[in-house]
Amino acid sequence: MIDGDDLRAMRINAGISQQGMSKKLKCDRKTIHNYEIGVSDIPSSRLFQWLTFCKLDLSILLNQVKAVRGEASKNGQSKLLDIMSVILLFSPLWSHLIVTPLYLLLLGVCAAYGVYKKDINVTHIAGFIFILTAVNYPIFDSGLINYVTPSDNKLLQGTIIYGTQLILSIITVFVLIFRVQLSRLISKSNNIALTHFDGIFHWLYIYASLIYLLGLLENIAWSHFELKSWTLIYDNFEGLIYIGWALCCGALLAMMISSTGSNCCNDKKTTGNE
Structure with a gap:
């Protein structure tokens, strides 16, 4: 689970300021600040945009999803996870x-x-x-x-x-x-x-x-x-x-x-x- 500290670390490593990230995500700086201190959760659509702007390799995240799905299939929960994964992937739209x-x-x-x-x-x-x-x-x-x-x-x-x-x-x-x-x-x-x-x-x-x-x-x-x-x-x-x-x-x-x-x-x- 990606938390506020992870978001902040990714942003800093990418050399993006809070103000710069707010412009990229079309929101104000207070929203970025709230995400990073954990006051509010970042929506999945903005999370994928955040990862993209920070140039994070999304294949790593997808591999983690596949691994979790493998565990879920043992418990008969793979179908539910598939639905959630599709929603997550298309949420940036x-x-x-x-x-x-x-x-x-x-x-x-x-x-x-x-x-x-x-x-x-x-x-x-x-x-x-x-x-x-x-x-x-x-x-x-x-x-x-x-x-x-x-x-x-x-x-x-x-x-x-x-x-x-x-x-x-x-x-x-x-x-x-x-x-x-x-x-x-x-x-x-x-x-x-x-x-x-x-x-x-x-x-x-x-x-x-x-x-x-x-x-x-x-x-x-x-x-x-x-x-x-x-x-x-x-x-x-x-x-x-x-x-x-x-x-x-x-x-x-x-x-x-x-x-x-x-x-x-x-x-x-x-x-x-x-």
């Missing part, structure tokens, strides 16, 4: 540099599908979410807030980061709640209607808003009240948000399938009447 563009791509595909199928409801739901997520993306991917706020003022910096995300998420909630009214303002289509899926999307973004709010409160506790062990949301932030995104994509996919099924039924009825 859960980076915001991959997931956010992929989420935007899926939303764009759903909106385009709605246009192709002339389903105004799918088009507008996917389109509204796409636009509000796309507004969010360049702000945080460019690190704009980090550049315009003092790096030593973690309270101000964290408040602006979480606060901005919270505001955009709440706006998304209201847009989705009043989606039908907004759609009718934009389009004169007679097919605009409240679907069974409309009630799902705003709850997913209410969940996301709650995560942003808890992250904001946790940052205040950490930076203002010196509660250094309060990093639960921070350490798991991306994963918690990605859960909501995955459910949102699943709901859109189900809506698209349902829409296709309804169109097929309508076509059959039309053909039968003829």
Whole structure:
């Protein structure tokens, strides 16, 4: 098991400062410090990135996994270990540099599908979410807030980061709640209607808003009240948000399938009447 001392030794041997590692991992220096003193555990995705940046031979780690698997097979636990190993190996893919563009791509595909199928409801739901997520993306991917706020003022910096995300998420909630009214303002289509899926999307973004709010409160506790062990949301932030995104994509996919099924039924009825 790699602990904080191991992480620190690898970083120092690689000639990387805490600030340098924070830039490589797209996080702030306090997170690196917490990993190294054992206040918080490093996520597996960041662990593999850490090992890569420190130019550690990953084959050694894989050989250790194989050795452990050999022991586990004797106890009938090899299948469970295989599953965990696959998750561990693919966990670096859960980076915001991959997931956010992929989420935007899926939303764009759903909106385009709605246009192709002339389903105004799918088009507008996917389109509204796409636009509000796309507004969010360049702000945080460019690190704009980090550049315009003092790096030593973690309270101000964290408040602006979480606060901005919270505001955009709440706006998304209201847009989705009043989606039908907004759609009718934009389009004169007679097919605009409240679907069974409309009630799902705003709850997913209410969940996301709650995560942003808890992250904001946790940052205040950490930076203002010196509660250094309060990093639960921070350490798991991306994963918690990605859960909501995955459910949102699943709901859109189900809506698209349902829409296709309804169109097929309508076509059959039309053909039968003829």
